[in-house]
Amino acid sequence: MRRMTNALRTVSLSVLLMTCPQVGTGILTAQESISRSDAAVMAAARADDLDTLKQLAEAGLNLAAVEHAGTNLATIAAMRGSPDTLAFLAAQGVDLNLKDAEGYTPVMRALQQARTDNALKLHELGASLEGITDDGYSVRVLAEVAGLEDFGPEPPPPSLQLSPDAADTILLKAAEFGDLDSVRFALDHGANVFARAANGWTPLMIAALGGHADIVRHLVTAEADEDGPLPTVDGKVDAMVVALVGGAKRDESSVDELVCSIVRTRNLSRDMPRYRMVADRLGYSDAFLDKHFPADDLPPLEIDLPFPPTGEPASWRALQSALRDKGLYQGAIDGVLGDQTLIALHYSFQPLFERLVQRSATAAARALAAGANDRSSPYGEVGRGISGETAYGQKLGSAPKPVYFAEGIDNRGRAAGDKITVTYQDASEGHQRRLQLSQQPDGSGFYQYFHTYIAGGFFLAHVRSNSLTLSFNGERPRIQHEVRLNLSAGSRIEVRPLAGASLSPSRPLPCLPQDPAPIILDSASSSVILDASDEPRSRLLRIDEDPPAPQEPDAGSPVQDASEAWER
Known part of the structure; x- marks a missing residue:
């Protein structure tokens, strides 16, 4: 066989x-x-x-x-x-x-x-x-x-079929009670993210009123394909208004997250004056208003320093005296430019930069939203920036007036790439002055460069990774001075990026972390000895402001509060 x-x-x-x-x-x-x-x-x-x-x-x-x-x-x-x-x-x-x-x-x-x-x-x-x-x-x-037990996966359960109305009801209730899992479940089973409750409110409005930040973030992501104004009730109350109303009973920091989540996916520039009015009447602080809803007029920067047109000793004596009055300069009023004068100038200008970034970004966003060639708008193209790209902001008229403009900003006030340049210029005592800040990341970490006209020359500050360089270059008479600040024996210098200076393309400039992580300068160079152990010099580049006290409005119905805020 x-x-x-x-x-x-x-x-x-x-x-x-x-x-x-x-x-x-x-x-x-x-x-x-x-x-x-x-x-x-x-x-x-x-x-x-x-x-x-x-x-x-x-x-x-x-x-x-x-x-x-x-x-x-x-x-x-x-x-x-x-x-x-x-x-x-x-x-x-x-x-x-x-x-x-x-x-x-x-x-x-x-x-x-x-x-x-x-x-x-x-x-x-x-x-x-x-x-x-x-x-x-x-x-x-x-x-x-075939007689083989427990072989193969269990059959899937019958799919849960929800009617559109049932899914919408689950979504609205979940938004009210802050149940994120149920919000996801409802959306996965066909709920309409723009569903309306009996009073006309959307899920986003309901979640914003309750301060449910996680649900607000999820819902605005689900609405990511939408743009333009938010849905309203009676043309008055929308998600931003109810977020402000609900947040007025809490601290402002909790409202920050709600507001930023909403504006991150919507172009709300045309509604900002309305939101500012509501927030103002609800008692929010000026800092909150300026951060989220910049005023239409974009007021001039308050630069309380003399801007002498020349670099004569008398000009430097005037500057040194003004810096000493601000508590920033401890040296002699001798009219001689030195290290301590440049350091004091840096401290004086630094707190202006957050406002400079925000207002320039606002001006650029309004220019782009209105259209660069819209002659009826006070905003549009203002020329070329220092990198050669088009700068947008307040249109430059024949008469000198305070103006802000920026390049590298999109029409939502966000950085369009990895670099932004923002500029402010005005006229003081008949002399034009200009303050410019350019920021970009590089291989060594955060980079910041700014310069301004003062005393007949340029004052510059350059921050890169582990060093801060301050310099002045004047032509009439010719003056050159530079100071490099590095960590030296017994000193500690912390360089903190500006709160409003992040270059993240995914985040609007007004909605940034308020306390960025510091960069510790650890260079061993001792070319300049700086005693940075005493306040305020141990906080280079940090804007220290006390947080606003939480507002306590009168108790009342949230819906009534929203309606009254609008009516007022």
């Missing part, structure tokens, strides 16, 4: 090689090889003739390519072969998950034929147990019929 089996195997292999004489040479293409030999190879698999399959593979036949109408060698062996044959075919790259014409995989066919040994082997070899046949059977059902 054994000799007969061997003889039959030899004849079978000979027939295959005769019908496909070029298999052994590898000259025949894959498509031609399949068309001539697949029937005979499938017969070998059906007979579980592992030796013949091995000889054919050694002769160069690609077993993985043998397939007809979704049936390959793994499907045949799963029904008729042995686990060893399946292991060999898997090693040859035969697809163990191929679906046949009826949607059955090899595992499913093995179970259909009650070949649980082959089904287990296929699973061991990495075959998937997922999927449903065309006639509705899963692996788990076929396995149970």
